[in-house]
Amino acid sequence: MWTLRDRYCIAGIGETAYTKASGRTVLDLASEACLKAAADAGLAPEAIDGIVSFHFNDSVPATAVATSLGIPAVRYAVDFAGGGNAANLIVLAAAAAIEAGLATSVLCYRAMNGRSGFRLGGGRELSARGVTQFTAPFGWVTYPQAMAMWCRRHMLAYGTTSEQLAAVAITCRANAALNERAMQRAPITLDDYLGSRMIVEPFRMLDICLESDGACAVLVTAAARARDLAQRPVYILGGAYGGGPNQGDDLFDALRWPDHAHNYSRYIAADLWRSAGVGPGDVDVAEIYDCFTYSVLMQLEGFGFCGEGEGGPFVQDGRIARDGALPVNTHGGLLSEAYIHGLNHVLEAVRQLRGAAGARQVPGAEIAFTSAGAMTCGSAMVLRR
Amino acid sequence: MGDYAQPLPVPDPDSAPFWAACREHRLVLQKCAACGAVRYPPGPRCPRCRAREAVWIEAAGRGRVYSWIVVNHPVPKEVYAAEVPYVVALIELDEGVRMASNIVGCAPSAVRGDLRVEVVFDDVAPGTTLPRFKPAPDETR
């Protein structure tokens, strides 16, 4: 369990514009986001001594960014193999590295040309080797196809409806309308949702997140140091990473997963809340990994914001709207802001806790929840101002 | 058969007996020689007792639909445009393991949770046979 409550902070954040065609290298995007995060914290690049990222061969390694930025002494440069499941893990890993004395000021970034370059949603390579020989030959090849299987199981188990999935998509879009960085800002209605093209039943187009070119970065350092830097520190209260048994051979594979009506979240929730010393009822704003609408429902249940199987009814009636009982994805999420694999959720949580979220600020937000992951493994944090 | 563009399984030392049996229109599963646990997909070791020795048993080829999707949008288009809509399902075999495959022999709209299904073998390319599933006779009545 995370035992570093309140001892590490996010002291700086940075991001590029989110676009469909950056016309720039991933290294350029990563460098910009990282430089901005350091500058936001009031740190010169020379003061950075650690850098961490996650990707699956769709990005640039940490050492390349350190080289690009001319960082003189890199003591900790690590690339995690992962998708969105790792977006909170890298922040926790940065703090753990500092605690161990490996570094003092660590940049965490995610960068890719996810629309103009390698398109994750466009299908994986069609070579059916390893565990893929038991999925791809049956035309089961894309992540939307993988996750639709989970969504259907949730519908079978609990009667979850398309209208309930729609509530997630509509809420994210309404929030994105107030976010100048968001890629999709035009409000949508239930009719728009129901009329959007069926991609892979039960998913329509509007159940599926965006594809984005862009980068996000955060600067992690010890609390005592963060208090002397440029921004009001955001403290890492609690954190957890993991999943259940049989997480599979890769991110796609869940053939042996115990129950597709539940995801990783139920397995890490107890550690998360115990490490943070608060519970779901204490959260003022929740930035929940929304690569697909359904993943929000499963995480609301798994992390205990509502009861098992109650995610569908929970998101209805404005409960997750900005002025609802639990504001969710105030930036628009992966569904409407951008698909920076969940690191953009961490940036939004920091903005909310700084009171710097502008028109979409949740008044008086003191505790934020962030999560990353949708299937067999994932990570989450509780942050406070 | 010569222009089959969909991905073909690439057997490896763990899986070769499974695909070889499919070519003979038999569905087989690995069973741990030490503790008796049946496992799928094929793997090098029993996850329950870690024994390496396994035997291949004949499966009944019957099960029920655990979950399913209907693929409407073909990805990539050049491979699947002529196939959509098609059904991919997770099928719980009577032996207790879960297998991904297709449901054929009925309209996609006829698939539902717990639908009883049975295996049919599809010789898709020279040397490659895929196990797919169709509604069991007692389901169509």
Ligand SMILES: [Zn+2]
């Ligand atoms: Zn065994």
